Amino acid sequence: MNYKKLDIFSPVVFVLLLVIYLVFSQIAFHYHLKELVGININTIYIIFLGLLFYLVGIYFSHYLLKNRDFSLDKNKIEKIFSEKIVLSLVILGILLQVLNLLYLGGIPLFSGYLKAHAATRIWLLSYLIFLPSINILMAKYNNKKYYLLFMVGLILFVFTGYRTTVMAIVISMLITLYYTMDLKWKYIVLSVAAIFVLLLIVGYVAVKSIEWQTWTLSPLQLLFYRAGYTLQVLDRAVLLQGSTNGQLLYNTLMGFFKSTDPRVIVGSTTLGYAHSTTSMIFGPALLDFGLYAMLIQMFVLGAVMNFIYMVQRSLGNIFVALYAILLAHVFIWIETGPTDLVVLLFFLITLILIGYSVTIRKGGV
Numbered sequence: 001m002n003y004k005k006l007d008i009f010s011p012v013v014f015v016l017l018l019v020i021y022l023v024f025s026q027i028a029f030h031y032h033l034k035e036l037v038g039i040n041i042n043t044i045y046i047i048f049l050g051l052l053f054y055l056v057g058i059y060f061s062h063y064l065l066k067n068r069d070f071s072l073d074k075n076k077i078e079k080i081f082s083e084k085i086v087l088s089l090v091i092l093g094i095l096l097q098v099l100n101l102l103y104l105g106g107i108p109l110f111s112g113y114l115k116a117h118a119a120t121r122i123w124l125l126s127y128l129i130f131l132p133s134i135n136i137l138m139a140k141y142n143n144k145k146y147y148l149l150f151m152v153g154l155i156l157f158v159f160t161g162y163r164t165t166v167m168a169i170v171i172s173m174l175i176t177l178y179y180t181m182d183l184k185w186k187y188i189v190l191s192v193a194a195i196f197v198l199l200l201i202v203g204y205v206a207v208k209s210i211e212w213q214t215w216t217l218s219p220l221q222l223l224f225y226r227a228g229y230t231l232q233v234l235d236r237a238v239l240l241q242g243s244t245n246g247q248l249l250y251n252t253l254m255g256f257f258k259s260t261d262p263r264v265i266v267g268s269t270t271l272g273y274a275h276s277t278t279s280m281i282f283g284p285a286l287l288d289f290g291l292y293a294m295l296i297q298m299f300v301l302g303a304v305m306n307f308i309y310m311v312q313r314s315l316g317n318i319f320v321a322l323y324a325i326l327l328a329h330v331f332i333w334i335e336t337g338p339t340d341l342v343v344l345l346f347f348l349i350t351l352i353l354i355g356y357s358v359t360i361r362k363g364g365v
Contacts, residue, residue, distance in 0.1 A: 007325060009175050011058055016052050018334050022047070022129060028228025035222055036228040041237035046146075046238055046291065050282050050298045057302025065307065069363040070314040074359045081318055083141045085131050090149050093130025096122055097156040109161040109205060116159045127165055128342055132349075134169075135176045137322035161297055163203050164336060168328045170195050175324035179312070184217070199223070202351040221249070228276050230335050236270040237283040241290040244269055248284045248339060255341030262339035281333040297338070304347070305330060311354055322350040 022044075029038040062348035097212050100122040101107065130153050138145055150173060174191050177183055183191075203226070204219040217225055244265060251262045262284065267275035269287055279287070285294040308326060314318035329343045338344070 001211065002107070009324075011302065011309050011327070011330075012055070014327075014334075015054075015055065015303075017331055018047075020345040021334050022231070024224050024227035026239065028224040029222075031224075033225040033228060034227065036232060038233055040238070043231070043235045043238050046286075046294075047234075047280075047282060050294055053295045053298040054302040057299040057304075057354040058306040060299070062304040062310070065310055065360070067363050069361050070311055071100070072315045072317060073359070075291045076318075077317060081136055081140065083137075084124075085333060086137045087146075088260050089129050089133035089168060090137055090146075090153070091135060093126050093147065093154060094153050096126035096129065096152070097160075099127060101156070101159060107159045107161075118162070123160065130157075130343065131172065132321065132325055133164075133254070135172050135324055136318050138173065138326075139176050139180050139316075139321040140318060142350045147277070151217070152171040157204055161202070161205075164332050164340075165201065166202055167195070167332055168325070170198060171328035171331060172321075172324040175327055176321050179316070179320045179324070191279045230280055233270050233277055233279045234283045234286075235267065235316060237266075237279045240269060241286050242288070243288045246288050248288045251307055252284075252339050252341055254288065264338075278336045279339050280335060281330075284339055285336045304351075308350060308354070311358060315358065317334070318353070319350075322346070322353070323350075326350060343352055 028036050031128045047278065058323065059138055100118070103116050103120065103122065104118060106114050108118040134150055134153060134213065135343075138150070154166065157169060174188075174195065175204055200219040200223060215217055250259045251265060261276055263276040263278060264274055266279050266283060267273070267277040270279065270283075271277065282294050283296075285297045308323050310317070312323040325346055326343075329346065331342075333343075347365055
C-alpha cells in the first residue's frame with residue numbers, strides 16, 4: 001500500500017473511530033468500572049446497521065458526483081474572506097471569550113459551579129466566530145505568527161472546561177493542516193498523541209473540579225468509563241424508541257431561544273432523572289422518532305459529508321477549513337450525538353457557501 005496516497009481524513013475514518021470507541025466501552029464493561037455491566041447484543045446490531053447506512057450514503061453521493069467537475073468563483077470567496085476580515089474575526093472570537101470569562105468571574109475548568117453557567121450566549125457567539133475563522137485563516141493565509149492566535153484561543157476555551165469545544169478546535173486544526181501543509185506521518189502521529197493527552201487532562205481536571213461529585217478513577221479509566229456509560233445510555237434509548245416525540249430535535253433547533261439542554265432530556269428519558277448525558281450519535285434520533293429516523297440520519301450524514309469532502313478535495317480554499325470543522329464535530333458526535341445547534345449552523349453555512357460560489361458541471365468521460 002502507498003501510504004502517501006492514503007487519505008486518513010476521508011469520511012470513512014468515522015467508522016474506524018466509532019469501532020475504537022466501542023472497544024473502549026468493552027474495556028469499561030470488562031473491568032466493571034463504576035459498576036458498568038454491559039449492553040444488549042441488539043444495540044450492537046443497531047449500531048452496525050447505522051454505520052452501514054452511513055457508508056451507503058457516502059457511496060450514493062460519490063456515485064452521483066463521480067463524473068462531475070467542480071469550479072470555484074474565487075472573486076466571490078475573496079470578497080468575503082479577505083485576510084483582514086478573517087484575522088479580525090479571529091481576534092473578535094478571542095475577545096468575546098475573554099469577556100465571557102470576565103462575566104463569569106472565574107475559570108470554569110476549576111469550578112463545577114462556574115462550568116454549569118459557562119455556556120452563555122457570549123460563549124456560543126465566540127465559538128461560532130473563532131472556530132471557522134481560525135481554520136480559514138490557517139487554510140488560506142498560513143503564517144507562523146497566526147499559530148499564537150490559535151494557542152491563545154485554545155487556552156481560553158480550555159478554561160471553559162468543555163472537552164467537546166477543545167477537541168473540535170484541535171482536531172479541526174489538525175485536519176486543516178493535514179490538507180494544506182502535506183504533514184508527514186510522524187507529525188500526524190505526534191499530533192494525535194498530543195490530542196489524546198489533552199483530552200485526558202481536560203476531561204479529568206474538569207470532572208475532579210465538580211465540587212458535588214467524587215471520582216476515584218484514573219484519567220485513562222475515566223476515558224473508558226465515559227465510553228461504556230454512554231453506550232449503556234444508548235442501550236436504554238434503543239428500548240425507548242420514539243419516547244421523546246421530537247423534543248430533542250425541537251430543543252436543538254431552538255437552541256438560541258430556549259434554555260432546555262437536549263442532553264438533559266436524554267438523561268431524564270433514559271435515566272429517569274434530570275441529568276445532562278449523551279447517547280452516542282444514534283441515540284437522539286432513536287429517542288425522537290425511532291429506528292428509521294436514525295437510519296435516514298446516518299444515510300444523509302454520509303452523503304453530505306462525502307459531498308463536502310469531494311468539494312474540498314477538488315477546490316481546496318476555505319472548503320478545506322469548513323470540511324475540517326464538520327468532520328471534527330462528526331467525530332465528537334460519536335459520543336455526544338447531534339444535539340448542538342452551532343454544529344448544524346456550520347453545516348448550513350458550508351452548504352450555502354458551496355451553493356453561492358461553486359458550480360458543478362458534468363465532466364468528460
